[in-house]
Amino acid sequence: MSSSSVAPGPILEIRDVQAGYGRAAPVLRGLSISVPPASVVCLVGPNGAGKSTVLRVVSGVLPARAGTVVLKGEDITGLSPQKLLARGLSYVLQGHSVFKEMTVAENIRMGAFTLRDKAVVAERITMVRDLFPLIGERWTALAGGLSGGQQKMVEVGRSLMLDPDVVLMDEPTMGLDPKSAAIVFEQIDVLRQHGRAVLLVEQNARRALEMADLGCVLDLGRIAIEGPARELLGRPELAQLYLGGAPRAVPVPEQEERHAAI
């Protein structure tokens, strides 16, 4: 996202959302986030802060108890995940969600289950295979036989098959080796360059904030701190509370020689 003079409206807006599970105390307690078009917004925070819950509400998996979610100017609160997919919102789940008994090819095709145009499907498949060569290499293998990292690549690839405007990603680099994690971050950047917005939850927080446009720190179901991602990286209190490695003089994230942080 460039700092152009005309600020475009957000492509995704979460307004005063409250949500929770069963009889347990609410997880989200009135939370608002704005995602500009073609940007990466990264949610970080302690385990149990509500990061994944935000994605579950936005994707329609978990109903909000209050508040609204607006996608491209339309209120989408309460719509089913399938309707949201059709409207250009896809969701890469945390953990593993490949169909283990199906081949890699079948998994990728499943991502386009609403598409009728075979030419478009073929084109998207080529795109996904180009982005993740490993997917092509294991094309006919059963997805359940792939390693954890390889499965994650299949999931990310599958989420791109509907050519979404907004992609929700819940810890896409979890379980990935450094090389693969770097590839995922590159692909998130590619998505942004192609005009997609990504709402990202990452515990690989430093690396994620280095590439994100905006960062939101969640704590106890509310936004504790938000702002330009690189600014957040430079704030010592944030490092101490959420990013680890503190306290220390936080360098301005200019040169990124810190491959060890991957």
Add this chain to the structure above:
Amino acid sequence: MSLAVRGLTKQFGGVVALDDATVDFVPGAINGLIGPNGSGKTTLFNIVTGLIPTDAGEVTFAGRPITGMAPYRIARAGIGRTFQVVRAFDRMTVLENVLVAERRSGLRELIRSAIRGSEVDRAMDWLRQVGLDHLADADAADISYGQKKLLELAAILMTDPSLVMLDEPAGGVNPVMIERISDLIRVANANGRTIVIVEHNMEMVMSLCDHVVVFDRGRPIASGAPDTIQSDERVLEAYLGV
């Protein structure tokens, strides 16, 4: 306790997961096991802990062969492990998950011991150390993914194993909590436990481990002190992608 594998070989369909792999883990040390996705790390864990049979080769623990033993017998012999993809008993509370990990002889023993306050105290202490004590009475189903990873770590330490195998303990865990987990592992190690840890968080591996073994395509390609490993060309190429 010493753990060694000799000539482990495992194929899944046509895919070679382990290819004549031989590793001597350093007793009493924090051993790191790193390598690209699919290089056989978790398969090695699964064979060592008896979850899957090996096609060839053997596993020795404390000088005795344990190849092919049932998982519960290997656990009783003193090997505890956590899983890359979390496993918790969703219908139990967080505290019950830690208590049940300790039990070796069925439900009756569980109930009897749960009534004993000392067990509960010990379980609560582990929960405190992983920062979950405030959630002791919550259903395990209601806690987050990262919290389940912490719960699993508490449960495994509760069993007091002499060798601890951790499969990506930092995956999905907040960076600040990762530092706390590292400290916990150091304490477990200082108390005489050998640690084997699979982890992709290089900052954690390099600061925590005494000895690092690097896998690629089903076998070790390098091993040594973290510094040596970090500058090894093969490792840079195969794993770090530099």
